[in-house]
Amino acid sequence: MWRDPGQPADSYYQVRPECTDVPKSKFKIKAGRTLSSRKWQAAFTPEGYLDISKTLSRIYRGGIHPSIRGEVWEFLLGCYDPKSTFDERDQIRQRRRVQYVRWKEECRQIFPVVGSGKFITAPVITEDGQPIQEPLVILETNQDRGPSQDGNSAEIGSSHAYATNQSRTNASCSEMVKELTSHGPLDHKVIQWMLTLHQIGLDVHRTDRTLVFYEKQENLSKLWDILAVYAWIDTDVGYCQGMSDLCSPMIMLLEDEADAFWCFERLMRRLRGNFRCTGRTVGVETQLSNLAEITQVIDPKLHQHLDALGGGDYLFAFRMLMVLFRREFSFCDSLYLWEMMWALEYDPDLFSVYEELELNGEKHEGSKGRVKSIRHYGKFERENMKNGAANSEGPLPMSVFLVASVLKDKSSKLLHEARGLDDVVRILNDMTGNLDAKKACSGAMKLHRKYLKKAKKA
Template sequence: MPLLACASEQRQGFSMEDDSEIYRVRSECQDVATSSVPRRRRRKLSAEKWRAAFDAQGRLNVKRVLRHIERGGVASEIRAHVWEFLLGVYSPGSNAAEREELRQSRRDKYLKLKAECKRMDAAVGSGEVVISPRMNADGVSMEENNPESIEEQTINGVLDPSPSAKIVQWKVLLHQIGLDVVRTDRVLEFYEDPKNLGKLWDILAVYAWIDEEVGYCQGMSDLCSPMVLLFPDEADAFWCFKCLMRRVFITFDVGKRENFRCTNKMMGVQKELSFLAAAMRVIDPKLHRTLEALGGSNYIFAFRMLMVNFRREFSFVDTLTLWEMMWAFEYHPDLQILYMESPDGHIDNAQPDYRAGGRFAKRNIKYGSPRALNEHPSLAVFFVAGILVLLRSKFIKRIQGLDEVVRALNDMSGKIDAYRACQKALKFHKLYLKKVKKSNT
């Protein structure tokens, strides 16, 4: 299977005994959270078990590997390849030759998109990270020694005297992307190399161009950074990130991309926060009433956790493990089909296999229907609920205001066992479903 070999070769030169050897932290950053998961419980999907899950043509028996991932994540040397399947970059039913063809097609497509962006701004692909404003909302260039206006910008190599607002919006976003990029995961040795920062900026700039509805919002750099580190080829990192964005948007509301959309009437993760409030009313009514009395009935203090998928609550290593465990638990055949997108923008016509599903997804199917994707909160919501219940005694007995709630949650950073937290989330999910079913009968 050539793709597996390629994925394995990506990590050559690294020790696979400890993730921290791969995702090294800069020596001067001593206050960074370290892994809180005991080594004896790191039962990760191994390269050997991963290879054994493919048939002779290279088709993946996804059911065979999900349980291993749920128990402790994925070994570092195969992580990039496994993520491509968990996120829907490739269908488990595809063979090795089909995946290689699609990979090359997507690489070509990314190069074309990047070239299109470069024609509008020369910084794209140059390795430069733009941190100063390029253009104001009126379409006037703000670059030094460049008084030209938007009327002198080109697209697709052709002078456009009246370009759309899309170009203006994109150019306005570029410096915000840059400001976030230079702050993202700077504790890692990987980002001491300016070329890696440039790759992260390029991916986000291209994504902002093709996604007219969302563009770019703060938090996306945190979600994209692991992709840049895992995939030596920038195009592969881009497509994995793009599928993650589809997953973020689709999981909570098919057709309504709310997670990164902010308006004067709605904050991006509002639906998830509403789900969290509903779940807490069922799981722990007393704690919910306490938080409500403190003015936290909207659970806005959990905004950051849900927005960037717990990047601040765990070490970089534990975040990767947590993500892949949660993706395995939530693996749902219908959703995977929605995640899968071909280079031309069409969704793959794969057939769902309901035997292949994560524990969380199967429970939702049991208490709902296979097609009811959004009847229940996401696993992330129950994950937050577990953290809140862990702090229950402090919240009920000592905390007097929401600022103290936020402080208590911040103090938990780096102290949560990702594995145990997942088990607690699943426990609360089961409790929630049972109580909801009982109240409806």
């Protein structure tokens, strides 16, 4: 029987020609397996109701075609209810776009660089709310900035013009802050928000810099704007390093900035607990503790070895959980991994839970409601329901089992070659770009079932 060998998906995410060491994607677009535009459109009724169970099955079989990835993600992340009509979704979309514009305008009124098509990388305010005016502080983070405003970094004249414009931007930023502080002491929320803006700019400039898409200043500034607005509305978490890695794909997949923002906001509903700091702890430490527990159950010998090396806290897996394997997979493969994971974790009640919290002005993560038809859930969620894994804190996320699966796969190498934590880090770093997303998800599902059975017996 003839099988489609598949079309490489890398061409949809063009890499800058000078970046020759970027790992190639293992994900291939395969006819009959990958969710195509035609299959996606056919999954809707004339009114707009989506057959979510068939869609989830198709995604797990072969991922999503890059041309429709953004709109499918909106459903996977709970932006829309599959049982809504086209008209209902249009109304929600317009309402959210208006809300985003309102929030962005609030930010612009405080700091006019927001929405200007530019962004900053130098601090413009001190912790006590005073403007920073020293030229060195303004200029030092703008040296060797990279792509010019028109995206052509090869032209010296253009690069010089870009650096000059950015310097003027930061100089004018200082004037804006002086004007702002001239009316009296700044509000604590405003100070905390403004302190994050240059860090967002630094991270934006480093994010996915191998991609042609981010040679354009407008795309960099769009990413900065979204992260700045999110930091303004989520005062509990604000902005933390790693968020730019999670938001970047949304900018590329969804043309409208507001739609990209809401897709990112829904993803943060799942992950914001990882970024929340309380005292001396970071939220992701809970998942690291869960990872240690899972590894101890499914591979006690490996856990004992890691513990003996001083890695019993599993901090070496910190980055994998924080940015969902963005560093361990190629760009294209990380998107493939995400959508398979979200399809497996899919809970049809997420939209109503998020919508209710949004209307009440609340933020929450891990809240799970229940509907009657189990076939509308992803396979991972079905296992949780069957085994009664849900508790007051919610079931463990699939990302923890993905990391456990990777460790299990590298167990022999870790046991025989790791003589210290540096070796553990080296072995795990060596797999960058060489992991198979489909295999990782399959392995995570097997470990999940095994863990649930052992936990149930215990």
